[in-house]
Amino acid sequence: MVAPSQRTAPCVLHAEQLSRVYPSGEGTITALAPFTHVFAPGLTAVVGPSGSGKSTLLNLLAGFDTPTTGRVVVGETDLHALPEVRRADFRLAHYGFVFQNHNLVPILTALENVEFPLTLAGVPKRERRERARALLEGVGLSGRASHLPAQLSGGEAQRVAIARALARNPDVLLADEPTGNLDTRTGERVLELLIGPAREGRTVVLITHDREVATRADHTLQVRDGAVTVGG
Numbered sequence: 001m002v003a004p005s006q007r008t009a010p011c012v013l014h015a016e017q018l019s020r021v022y023p024s025g026e027g028t029i030t031a032l033a034p035f036t037h038v039f040a041p042g043l044t045a046v047v048g049p050s051g052s053g054k055s056t057l058l059n060l061l062a063g064f065d066t067p068t069t070g071r072v073v074v075g076e077t078d079l080h081a082l083p084e085v086r087r088a089d090f091r092l093a094h095y096g097f098v099f100q101n102h103n104l105v106p107i108l109t110a111l112e113n114v115e116f117p118l119t120l121a122g123v124p125k126r127e128r129r130e131r132a133r134a135l136l137e138g139v140g141l142s143g144r145a146s147h148l149p150a151q152l153s154g155g156e157a158q159r160v161a162i163a164r165a166l167a168r169n170p171d172v173l174l175a176d177e178p179t180g181n182l183d184t185r186t187g188e189r190v191l192e193l194l195i196g197p198a199r200e201g202r203t204v205v206l207i208t209h210d211r212e213v214a215t216r217a218d219h220t221l222q223v224r225d226g227a228v229t230v231g232g
């Protein structure tokens with residue numbers, strides 16, 4: 001097995017006066033007004049209407065986008081202060097991502113998809129294969145290891161994506177509507193797989209339109225017209 005990442009204590013994700021303003025025509029759009037929040041370990045649900053700023057928030061927390069003001073601190077690291085290449089490495093080592101459409105590599109099998117982040121990390125083949133098998137087993141998909149993404153159901157593909165996201169024991173798991181395309185029962189199963197890491201002390205941030213899903217979270221953030229408030 002791969003040694004757990006350098007996680008000695010639960011990692012805290014801190015947004016400090018974080019905001020994002022986009023140019024729009026002649027003017028600007030405040031997609032996210034300045035807000036400060038500590039994302040504690042556990043599951044945080046981010047809810048809000050379409051266009052309210054949820055994805056903008058997630059993209060900033062991931063370091064995919066640059067804030068107009070403020071910063072994102074992960075543990076001791078100021079994410080946006082890192083040069084681009086180091087930020088990408090940091091992201092690979094500390095973050096896992098799950099998107100609405102699983103984003104699996106279509107030409108790789110389920111097992112190879114889970115192995116992929118370990119390959120990037122230079123983990124030797126035998127070790128990474130063993131770890132990927134254990135992760136697939138963890139999401140109940142040992143029997144699908146050699147399937148290509150196109151040969152998986154939507155729920156199965158999403159479970160593979162979660163196994164992949166967990167491959168490097170991330171401190172932070174960011175999920176954008178991971179249950180959005182799934183029926184209720186399958187969505188519930190996928191949600192359980194995200195709640196597990198949250199219970200183990202990871203910081204899991206989940207965007208959802210589904211109020212039912214949000215009720216399972218430890219914390220809820222409401223985003224409305226770019227303004228973030230605590231509580232649903």
Ligand SMILES: Nc1ncnc2c1ncn2[C@@H]1O[C@H](COP(=O)(O)OP(=O)(O)OP(=O)(O)O)[C@@H](O)[C@H]1O
Pocket residue numbers: 022023024029030031048049050051052053054055056057
């Ligand atoms: N790159 C961009 N340039 C200009 N405006 C943008 C950009 N990205 C997002 N916006 C605007 O910022 C606002 C927030 O968008 P965002 O995608 O964060 O909303 P959302 O809550 O995730 O919506 P949805 O639930 O529909 O995915 C919207 O008004 C959107 O049009």
